[in-house]
Amino acid sequence: MDETAHALGTAATLWELVARRAALTPHRPVLLQGERRLTFGELRDRSERAAAGLHAMGVRPGTVVAWQLPTRIETVLLTLALARIGAVQSPVIPFHRDREVGFALRESKAAYFAVPGEWRGFDFTAMAGRTGAPGVFEAYDSLPDGDPSALPAPPASGTDVRWIYWTSGTTSDPKGVLHTDRSLIAGGSCLAHALRLSADDIGSIAFPFAHIGGPDYLIMLLLYGFPAVLFEKFALPDALDEYRRHGVTTAGGSTAFYAMFLAEQRKQPGRKLIPTLRLLAGGGAPKPPGLHHAVVREMGCALTHGYGMTEVPMITMGSPDDTEDHLAHTEGRPPAGMEIRITDGEIRLRGEAVCKGYLDPVATAAAFDADGFLSTGDLGHLTDTGHLVITGRAKDVIIRKGENISAKEIEDLLHGHASVGDVAVIGLPDPERGERVCAVVERARDAADPTLSDLTAYLRAQGLAVHKLPEQLEVVDELPRNDALRKVLKYKLRDRYA
Incomplete structure (x- = not known):
């Protein structure tokens, strides 16, 4: 484990982590998008100016601000500006529409709502008006701006609830999941340390930054000091030029992304799809062993897969130094501090990366057992080496x-x-x-x-x-x-x- 990254991972808050990294490597790039390039120092400075602008609008520590924005540099700046103030933020996936957005705004009691205006042929500002959203402002290519000297001190506690994420929609009823800066830092640290990345790597964020994987990945960049290419719209083969132009070394997102990359590779067998790529990594959905072996064999890169959920952004992660059998047939091992208990075949979790519960206290009471372990609804077992094998969902067992x-x-x-x-x-x-x-x-x-x-x-x-x-x-x-x-x-x- 990189000692600098380990030390940075002790930061109490996300903003403290940003400030520490910017002080260490202010001139190294962190975000790449098209022809645009942002350094760690610029990330800190521009986020703080945006925080001052938001503060002038009335955003205070504890103010709930919802945002529904694509994966852009401005989106990252906004989320860090809110972290600098100590606001509570509620990210909403950009593809949701009136029903889901209205539900999230009502349940979170958001006082402000940031939208991209018209994006990909849809008018988000008009939708915000239909839902009765308060404090609507557009934050696609510009952000509020102000003098940072007017800001109060940054938040000191990393254990206050400052994030409301929404379950991903594989069931019909989303739930508001309560996270702290420390729970997100713990999850991102698990991902970062497992993947064995370094400052020489170039990553990529091809999924919605509003997903729980967004802060996971951002925290990894802050811990290890390397940049990532952002994709506002991801589609293959169109995105391949950006991967190649920036020399991306690690890509992925989920099982569906692996399959898409593999399908493109099969159009030109024998010629490496992304010459610099050495690692595909992700999680979020089951990974068939056959797909793992096909990617490694045909794409000429490693594939590591992990296990996470909105409630616990990173639970286990495969590592490049795992055996091929472990990488293909397990979800990796948990980091120090993540306790896994198997109760009647079900995976239960306790640790710093676990959420504080749900907006609905009834749902919170139902999800945690008497010992404070979160019930995941997933079935599995631990191997003798401590690797986790997922065998399915409790609701996905067919009784014939x-x-x-x-x-x-x-x-x-x-x-x-x-x-x-x-x-x-x-x-x-x-x-x-x-x-x-x-x-x-x-x-x-x-x-x-x-x-x-x-x-x-x-x-x-x-x-x-x-x-x-x-x-x-x-x-x-x-x-x-x-x-x-x-x-x-x-x-x-x-x-x-x-």
């Missing part, structure tokens, strides 16, 4: 004729079939069996539609028990996903095919 079937086990096997681009296995109500196994397949590029007999024969050949074989197959052009890390929304599939 009294037998428990793991959807993830079937999905991992089906990912190896040539006609399968992606797959979600769900349980559907069945009057005879209780539930029947249904495979919803997103067809692979240029592949013929698989048949149920094709897939069951393939699974039999892989040694899957007969009672676990799918009894229904649905082939789709695209699986429904959320807009943050592209997680498959299984509840929509259950509704559609029930």
Whole structure:
């Protein structure tokens, strides 16, 4: 572990971390976007000027400010300006619309709402008006500005709730998750130390900065002092020029991102897609072992995957010095300070990176046990080496004729079939069996539609028990996903095919 990064990770607040890094390496770049370049010193100075402008508008310590902005330099400056004041901020993914935005604004009791104006053909300012949002201001390419000498002292406590994040939408009811500066720093430190990155690396943020992964990644940049390329809009192959131009060494986001990179690599086998790339890393969704091996073999880079959630931004993370078997079949190990307890097969968590609960106190009481461990709803076990293996979601276990079937086990096997681009296995109500196994397949590029007999024969050949074989197959052009890390929304599939 880098000693400087470890020392920086003891900062009480996010703003203290920014100030320490800017003092160490003021002239090193931190944010790259198109032709724009921002150094750590400029990051501190411009954020503080924006904080003074916000303070002049009436933003004070504890004021709730919601923001719905794309991944831009200005967005990072705004979030740090709010951290400098000690405001409570509530990031909202840019793809949400009236219903979700109105819900977040009401539940958080936001006093201000920052929007991008019109972005990608949608008028966010008009939507803010329809939702009755208070204190609306645009923060796409300019921010409030003021004299930092008018600011009060920065916040000293890192354990006060200053962040309200929203669960990612894989269920129909989002929850406001309460975080502190210290819980986010602890999560980002886990990611940073596991990946073994250095000041010579060049990272990338291709997912919405409003996602819980945003501060994870920003904290990693601050701890290790290297820059990242920001992508306001991510699409392949269009984004490849930026990866190549800046010499990105580490990329990723989630399993869906790995699959997209791999699909592009397969268009030009034998020629490395991004010449400087040495590591893909991410989390947020299950990672099939077959996809891991294909990426490493065909893209010529390492792949490390981790486990996190809105409530705990980083729980475990694979490390480049793990064995290939551990990298393919586990989610890595937890950092010091993260306690994992397996209770009746369910993963429970306690540690500094765990959230303080939810906006709804009833939800908080239901989520934590008597010993203060958070119930994740995920199933898994720890290996003898301390690596975590996730076997599925508690709600994702299919009960067929009294037998428990793991959807993830079937999905991992089906990912190896040539006609399968992606797959979600769900349980559907069945009057005879209780539930029947249904495979919803997103067809692979240029592949013929698989048949149920094709897939069951393939699974039999892989040694899957007969009672676990799918009894229904649905082939789709695209699986429904959320807009943050592209997680498959299984509840929509259950509704559609029930």
